[in-house]
Structures are given as C-alpha cells and as structure tokens.
Amino acid sequence: MTPDQMKDASMLELFRLEAEAQTQVLSQGLLALERNPTQADQLEACMRAAHSLKGAARIVGLDAGVQVAHVMEDCLVGAQEGRLLLAPEHIDALLAGTDILLHIADAQAERAARAQQGVPVLVERLQALLAGRAPLPTALAPLAPAPIEAPQVDPQTASDTVADNTLRRRSSDGDESSDRVLxxxxxxxxxxxxxxxxxxxxxxxxxxxxxxxxxxxxxxxxxxxxxxxxxxxxxxxxxxxxxxxxxxxxxxxxxxxxxxxxxxxxxxxxxxxxxxxxxxxxxxxxxxxxxxxxxxxxGGQARMVRDLGRSLGKSARLEVQGVSTQVDREVLEKLEAPLTHLLRNAVDHGIESPEARRQAGKPEEGCIRLLARHHAGMLVLELQDDGAGVDLDRLRDAIVRRQLSTAETVARLTEDELLSFLFLPGFSMREQVTEVSGRGVGLDAVQHMVRQLRGGIRMEQVRGQGARFHLEVPLTLSVVRSLVVTIGGEAYAFPLAHIERMRRLAPEEIVQLEGRQQFWHEGRHVGLVSASQLLQRPDGSNSEDEIAVVVIRERDMAYGVAVERFIGERTLVVLPLDPRLGKVQDVSAGALLDDGTPVLILDVEDMLRSVEKLLMTSRLERIDPTGRLTGPQRKRVLVVDDSLTVRELERKLLLGRGYDVAVAVDGMDGWNALRSEHFDLVITDIDMPRMDGIELVTLIRRDSRLQSLPVMVVSYKDREEDRRRGLDAGADYYLAKASFHDEALLDAVVDLIGGAQG
Missing domain, CATH: 1.20.58 (Methane Monooxygenase Hydroxylase; Chain G, domain 1)
Structure with missing residues (x-):
C-alpha cells in the first residue's frame, strides 16, 4: 500500500468514526423532532451534525455523502427558519439519509455500494419534500438495512474502536493532562x-x-x-x-x-x-x-421502536430511565438480544393502532418505558407498555388450539398460569407468520437468554392497560452472591437471585397431600424435596429440631429443597467448570469458600427440571417427622405376561434382587393395574389376549402421567422387525426370550431404574 493509499484509508476511518457519532446525534434529534417539530435546540443540533458530515465527506472525497448531507441540511435550515414544518414523512426521509451517511464509507464494500445506490432517490425525495411536492412512491422503500439487526462486532475490535474514538476526542479538546485513555x-x-x-x-x-x-x-x-x-x-x-x-x-x-x-x-x-x-x-x-x-x-432501539411502529401502522416511542446505570460489559452485550425481542413484542403485540387507542381514550402515540436500576447487587430492568395487554380469552383459545391443554383445564387456570404458556418454546398467539412475529420465537428465547445470565424474568399485565416485564440479572458474571448450605456433608451454593426464601420447618408443618410431602408457604402448598436425593448425595445427619429449607421458584412452579444446615451468605468468585466435563446436571460452576473449601454453585433451573422428573416417576424421597431424610420404598415392577411360567420366573428373579413385584395376565389387566397403582417399571410380553404388549406400550406413552414410565419388552420374537416394532411403540428396552437368561434381565432392570432401593 502506497503512502497516499494509507493516508486515504486513515481519512476514511476518521470519517467513519465521525459518522458514527454524528448520525447518533441526528437519530436522537430527529426522533425528538417528530414529537415536537419546532424544538429549537434539536433543530440546531441536527443542522450542525449534517453540516459537519457534509464538510467531512467533502474532505475525504465522498461526493455522494456531500449531496445527502447538503440536502438534509437544507431541510433542517428550512425548518429552523419556519419555511418547513417537519412531518413524519420528512423524518422518514431524514432518517433514511442518516442511514446512508452511516454506511456510505463502510468497510464492507457491498454495504457501502448499496448505500450509494440509494443516494439519487433520496436526494430527489428530500428535494421534493422541501419544495412541497409529493415524493415518488418508489422512494418510500427503505434505503438502508433494518436498524434492528445489530452488526456482529468482534469485542476486541469494538474495544479498540471505542478507545481510538475517545483518544481522538480528547486530543481534539486539547486535554492531555487528565483522564488519559489507553x-x-x-x-x-x-x-x-x-x-x-x-x-x-x-x-x-x-x-x-x-x-x-x-x-x-x-x-x-x-x-x-x-x-x-x-x-x-x-x-x-x-x-x-x-x-x-x-x-x-x-x-x-x-x-x-x-x-x-x-x-x-x-x-x-x-x-x-x-x-x-x-x-x-x-x-x-x-x-x-x-x-x-x-x-x-x-443504540438504535428508540429508532427501531419508531420505525417498526410505522411499518405496522402504529405510532410508538421509547422512554428510558437510568441510562447511566453501570453494567458489566459482558452482561450488557448479552442483554441486547432479549431487550430487542421484548421491545419488538411490545410494539407488535402490545401497542394498538391509533384508531383503537382513540376509542380507548388513550393518546394516539403508544409509549414503552424502560427503567434500569441497581438493587441488591443485581441489575433490575422494568419494561412496560401502555398497550392492550394480553387478551386472556384469545390466549386460552390458542392454548387449546395448539393442544397444550384441554378447554376444561384451561378454564380453571389462573392468570399467572395462563401467562406462563407465553414462555413455552414455539408458542405464538399469531395465526399467520409475518416478518415481525408468528414463528413462535419470542418470549421463550428471552427467558433462555436471561437464564444464561443467571437471572430471572416475570410478566404481569392488565388487560387494556398494558404489559410489564421485570428482569433481574447480575451486574457482573465474575462473582455471585450465594447462600451456602451443607448437603450430604459437603458445601453447595444457591445463587441468591434464584432463591425466593430460606426458612426452617417444624416437623408438624409438613403435611401429606396427594401422596407428596408439602408445607404451607405464602398462601399456597409447596412441595418438599430432598436435596440429597436431587444431587445423589448420601443422607446427612440433622441434629436440629427444625428442617432447613430453601424455597426456589420459577414462575408458578415452587419447591422447598430440604438441606442439612445453612452456612450463610457468601460472595463467591465464579470458577467455570472444565468444558471437557460438558453440562453437569444441577451444577453451573465452582468456587472456593473463605477457608479454601471447594463449593459447587447449583443450577437452580436444572434442579427444577430434576424435581419434575422425580415427580413424574413418583420416586421422591420422604422426610420423616424427626427431620431426617429417608430413602424411598422398594421399587415396584409390574410383570405383564400371559404365560404363568414366564411370569413366575421373572417375579422370583426380581424378588430375589429386592424389588417389589406385581403381575398381570395380559395387557388389559396390566393397564388396569397401572391406572390404580404406582410402578417404577413395566416388563411386558408382546403376544397376549385382549390387549397385546404393543397396544399397552402405546397407551402408556399417550398417558401424561405414565409417559415417562420405563417399559421393557420381553418376547419370544427375535426378528429385527419385531424388535423395531416394540421400540417404535415407545419401549425403552427389548429383550428376546430366545437369548433370555437371569443376569440379562436383571442387568437390564438395573440399567433402567437402578437398584431396588435406588
């Protein structure tokens, strides 16, 4: 590269940096002018920004940039002098010019070329508006990429660019003595x-x-x-x-x-x-x-809200409080995508059309408010719109239409339980897919991204008055404030952000409801589970009269996790697990206590899923009235076979290994037993009268209560197609009687449900 080429490259880079700063001033000013077209200070700021960009483009030889900035400046001067009243169509054209000026010197040649192609149309459009003529209809097409798609910037490049930009600003101000930037x-x-x-x-x-x-x-x-x-x-x-x-x-x-x-x-x-x-x-x-x-x-979110609203025939603005709230850079970068989702959702689903808002007695322009603040070491974000809220009747219809629940069940659900369906993967209230929504990718993605930040999200709404989202994420991912407890004689940590409450239970507070241990907490019964069972730790000793319980919650799902004792709150430095371990169940990271003792930081979201799995298999441990954690009863196996010899052989083998065994003479008998009793495993033949094994397996997999129940098929049929037929029906294991021997059956049972005592 010749010195002249290096000089040109350097000047273009300087122009790009100035364009980034000045177009930000233009975007903010134009959005303010759309609400108040005669605001003198904003007109002055926008005119100066356009004038500066015109001079900078002339210096670097970007004639297209000079043309755009010049006609933009003429429009703004006309507005200053009172010859032109800025209307939404003027703002549209001026924002399009801002996009062109931002991309006209882009390092990506394709984007720069696309921006330059739109210059003649935009110039003609602005001149027509300035002269009071109607612009060409074709000029109404967007002239720049959608601002909602933030460019993928390498963190190192972004850091260096910010530093360079700051250095140049400091140098231009002549301040070399203080606050130097490196x-x-x-x-x-x-x-x-x-x-x-x-x-x-x-x-x-x-x-x-x-x-x-x-x-x-x-x-x-x-x-x-x-x-x-x-x-x-x-x-x-x-x-x-x-x-x-x-x-x-x-x-x-x-x-x-x-x-x-x-x-x-x-x-x-x-x-x-x-x-x-x-x-x-x-x-x-x-x-x-x-x-x-x-x-x-x-950056660009206010513009995105405004442009998306106009594309949908709505008027919307974004108001932000707490813009100076400090947040870790890593957290901030990961917040951009979920925030964009929520803002687009608010404009598309929340804000009504101007006609509907007038009929409801609201201003035609909808307002989305975003508040950021610190609280107890967390970043709290509250995003609220003044739109229509959630139509619960439409939501019920969508739930039933998607076969997520029956109409009778949906009619009995509370508002919080109904809203929880909005966070399910693939769920959408849109019947048709549009460019904005309807694909079922929305709140579930937001919830997933927030959970990755070890945070939480909840939703509230009032029909006709709007919806409100409350997000809490850590200010930084390097340390976490946690409650340290003892489980199985070892230390574990619950992140405080995922704990609803810690409390001590007297044995008499534990009640049996629907075969499960529960206790009364804040006006509702909450299930009690053993932490030692969840983490597969040995039962610990509890010398106290009360049981230490950590209450964890995710929306409408709450459980009390019984631990041995509370150690106390600690600030822990997060030590990521070795990636070679993969995802460790119920654990998110490691840390060291004050005395150097290693501690595992628990993944509460994963623990909630583990509790659900145990509930579905009815294998939860019980906690006796003295506060000791006790193991489950012997595991129960149902043997379904029309052959008396086979039934008795399998029953004796399983009894010898400590399992509790029941038998059924055919599929119908087995199905009746499954509906009235609890079992941990079903062993079934295929060829049986009244109901064969394939039909039995199919019924089990269709039943919401039994669909996770392990099923083993033991059959004389040893052909591959028979084996495939059994597995396709939903069986977990297929064992041929031709190769049947004692240890093969018992080993398969242990593989499926473990030992007789778990």
Missing amino acids: RVTAERLNQLLDYSSKALVESQRLKPLLDSLQRLKRIQASASRVLDGVRDAANTASLDPEAQAYLADARRLVGECQQVLSEQIAELDEFSWKAGQRAQSLYDTALACRMRPFSDVL
Whole structure:
C-alpha cells in the first residue's frame, strides 16, 4: 500500500468514526423532532451534525455523502427558519439519509455500494419534500438495512474502536493532562478482574484466622485463671520453694503469651481490615474498567421502536430511565438480544393502532418505558407498555388450539398460569407468520437468554392497560452472591437471585397431600424435596429440631429443597467448570469458600427440571417427622405376561434382587393395574389376549402421567422387525426370550431404574 493509499484509508476511518457519532446525534434529534417539530435546540443540533458530515465527506472525497448531507441540511435550515414544518414523512426521509451517511464509507464494500445506490432517490425525495411536492412512491422503500439487526462486532475490535474514538476526542479538546485513555485488550481486563476477585476472596480468609486466635486467647485466659486457683491453693498448703517457683514461672509465661497474643491479634485485625479494603477497592476499580453505561445497549432501539411502529401502522416511542446505570460489559452485550425481542413484542403485540387507542381514550402515540436500576447487587430492568395487554380469552383459545391443554383445564387456570404458556418454546398467539412475529420465537428465547445470565424474568399485565416485564440479572458474571448450605456433608451454593426464601420447618408443618410431602408457604402448598436425593448425595445427619429449607421458584412452579444446615451468605468468585466435563446436571460452576473449601454453585433451573422428573416417576424421597431424610420404598415392577411360567420366573428373579413385584395376565389387566397403582417399571410380553404388549406400550406413552414410565419388552420374537416394532411403540428396552437368561434381565432392570432401593 502506497503512502497516499494509507493516508486515504486513515481519512476514511476518521470519517467513519465521525459518522458514527454524528448520525447518533441526528437519530436522537430527529426522533425528538417528530414529537415536537419546532424544538429549537434539536433543530440546531441536527443542522450542525449534517453540516459537519457534509464538510467531512467533502474532505475525504465522498461526493455522494456531500449531496445527502447538503440536502438534509437544507431541510433542517428550512425548518429552523419556519419555511418547513417537519412531518413524519420528512423524518422518514431524514432518517433514511442518516442511514446512508452511516454506511456510505463502510468497510464492507457491498454495504457501502448499496448505500450509494440509494443516494439519487433520496436526494430527489428530500428535494421534493422541501419544495412541497409529493415524493415518488418508489422512494418510500427503505434505503438502508433494518436498524434492528445489530452488526456482529468482534469485542476486541469494538474495544479498540471505542478507545481510538475517545483518544481522538480528547486530543481534539486539547486535554492531555487528565483522564488519559489507553488501549487495553478485553482479555487483559478479564485477567485483571479475575485476579482482583480472587484477591477479594483471599482477603476474607483472614477472618477465620482471627476467630481462631480469639479462641486461643480465651483458652489462655482460662489457663491463667486455673493457675491463679492453683496459686491460691498453694498458699494454704505447704509447697516446697521449688514448686512455688515453677508455678510463678508458669503464671509469668502465660501472662506474657496473653500480652503478645493480644498485640498480634490487634495488628492482624488492623491488617485484615486494610487488606479487605484494598482488595475491595482493587476489585471495584477492576470491575469499573469493564462497566459501561446501560445506554450503550440502547443504540438504535428508540429508532427501531419508531420505525417498526410505522411499518405496522402504529405510532410508538421509547422512554428510558437510568441510562447511566453501570453494567458489566459482558452482561450488557448479552442483554441486547432479549431487550430487542421484548421491545419488538411490545410494539407488535402490545401497542394498538391509533384508531383503537382513540376509542380507548388513550393518546394516539403508544409509549414503552424502560427503567434500569441497581438493587441488591443485581441489575433490575422494568419494561412496560401502555398497550392492550394480553387478551386472556384469545390466549386460552390458542392454548387449546395448539393442544397444550384441554378447554376444561384451561378454564380453571389462573392468570399467572395462563401467562406462563407465553414462555413455552414455539408458542405464538399469531395465526399467520409475518416478518415481525408468528414463528413462535419470542418470549421463550428471552427467558433462555436471561437464564444464561443467571437471572430471572416475570410478566404481569392488565388487560387494556398494558404489559410489564421485570428482569433481574447480575451486574457482573465474575462473582455471585450465594447462600451456602451443607448437603450430604459437603458445601453447595444457591445463587441468591434464584432463591425466593430460606426458612426452617417444624416437623408438624409438613403435611401429606396427594401422596407428596408439602408445607404451607405464602398462601399456597409447596412441595418438599430432598436435596440429597436431587444431587445423589448420601443422607446427612440433622441434629436440629427444625428442617432447613430453601424455597426456589420459577414462575408458578415452587419447591422447598430440604438441606442439612445453612452456612450463610457468601460472595463467591465464579470458577467455570472444565468444558471437557460438558453440562453437569444441577451444577453451573465452582468456587472456593473463605477457608479454601471447594463449593459447587447449583443450577437452580436444572434442579427444577430434576424435581419434575422425580415427580413424574413418583420416586421422591420422604422426610420423616424427626427431620431426617429417608430413602424411598422398594421399587415396584409390574410383570405383564400371559404365560404363568414366564411370569413366575421373572417375579422370583426380581424378588430375589429386592424389588417389589406385581403381575398381570395380559395387557388389559396390566393397564388396569397401572391406572390404580404406582410402578417404577413395566416388563411386558408382546403376544397376549385382549390387549397385546404393543397396544399397552402405546397407551402408556399417550398417558401424561405414565409417559415417562420405563417399559421393557420381553418376547419370544427375535426378528429385527419385531424388535423395531416394540421400540417404535415407545419401549425403552427389548429383550428376546430366545437369548433370555437371569443376569440379562436383571442387568437390564438395573440399567433402567437402578437398584431396588435406588
């Protein structure tokens, strides 16, 4: 590359940086002018931005940019002088010009060429509007890519671009003495935050040491009192002088130890306090380096809301509070997609047409409000629209139409239970697919992305007044505030963001309802489950009179998880698990406690799914009235076979291994047993009178209560097509009687449901 080419490339890069800044000013100003076309300060700001871009485009030789900026400037000057009143069609054209100016010098040649192709049409359109003529209909087509699709930018490139831009602004202001900006890679910032967070946790390890020294001090004080008692007793007894000398030396040495220990404790206490303060300051400073204002995630969102509304024949605006709220850069980047989903959803499903809003006594322009704030170490986002809310009758119809539930059941559901269907994968209330919605990709994707951030989302609505979404995500993903508990003699941590409450249950508070242990919590019965069973840990000892319970919730699903004891709240540095382990069930990450003890951070969402699986198989452990965790009863197996010999052989084999066995003479007999009793496994033949094994398996898989019940087919038919027929019907295992032997059957049973006692 020649020096002239390098110079040209550098100038184009400078123009791109200036275009990014000035088009942002134009977009914000034009959106404000659409609501108040005569706002003098916004007119002035937009006119200056267009004028600056015209001069910059002329310097770098972008004639197309000069033409667009010039005609935009003429329109804005006309509005300033009162010769032109900006209407929505003017704003549309000026925003299209803003898009062209942003992309006209784009590094991607295809995008730049596409932008330049739209210049003649846009210039003619703006000139027609300026002259008071109607523009050509073809000019109404969008001239730039949809602003809702944010470009995929490499984090390193983005970081460097921001730093360069800031450096140039500082240089142009002539400020070289303070707040100098340096380019630092994102990787080094991550390392700095990692080291500082570990230093913060390490500094907390001094507190247990101080506590142990305080205990030693109390022991020495007790020893001193004992020696004083010995001295008093010696004064009344006749001890030889040598023994009295030893006693005096012992009292003197203990006194000296107490004095030295007191001094060391005081020094260590001061050092611990200062070290903790410095570690906290270091961590806060390192975290601040990664923090960005919430406004950084809002780039183009107000424009997207406005443009999407106009494309749907609606009028909508976005109001944001808390734009300066600081959030970790990684969290902020991952929030952009779910926020875009929610905003598009609010415009498409929430905001009504101008006619409908007039009839409802509302302003024609709909308003979407977004509030960002800090609360208890979390970022809280509240997004609310003043639209129509959710039509619960239409929602019920959609649930029934998609065969997600029966009409009778849906009619009995509460509002919260109905709204939970909106978060199901593939669910949509749109009957036809449009460019905006109807594909069933929406709130379920939002919920998934929020959960990946270890956060939560809930929805509220009032019909005719709008919907409200409440999101909570951590300010940073490097540390997590957790409740540490003991399960099976080991430490585990529940992220506080996923805990509804921690409480202690008296044994008499536990009741049996529908065969499950439950307790009364905030006006409803909540199921009680054993943490040791969920995590497959040995039963721990509970010496207390009450049971420690952590209440976890996801929308309308809540459970109490019984643990051995509470250790307390801790701030833990998140240590990701080795990716070679894959997804570990019920666990999200690791950490270290203050004393260096390893602790696993639990995945509460995964735990809720594990509880549901246990409920479906009715294999939940019970907690006895004394608070001890007890294992389940013997697992029950149903043997269905029309051959008496086979039934008896299989029954004796299973009884010998400790299973509880029931038998049925054919498929119909087995089906009746399954509907009236609980079983952990079904072993069935295929050829039987009244109902064969294939029909039985099919019925089991169609029953919502039994569809997860393991089923084994044992048949004399050893042909591949018979085996395929059984497995296609839904059987989990196929065993041919021709190759049947004792261990083969028992091994298969263990593979499917484990040992007789779980």
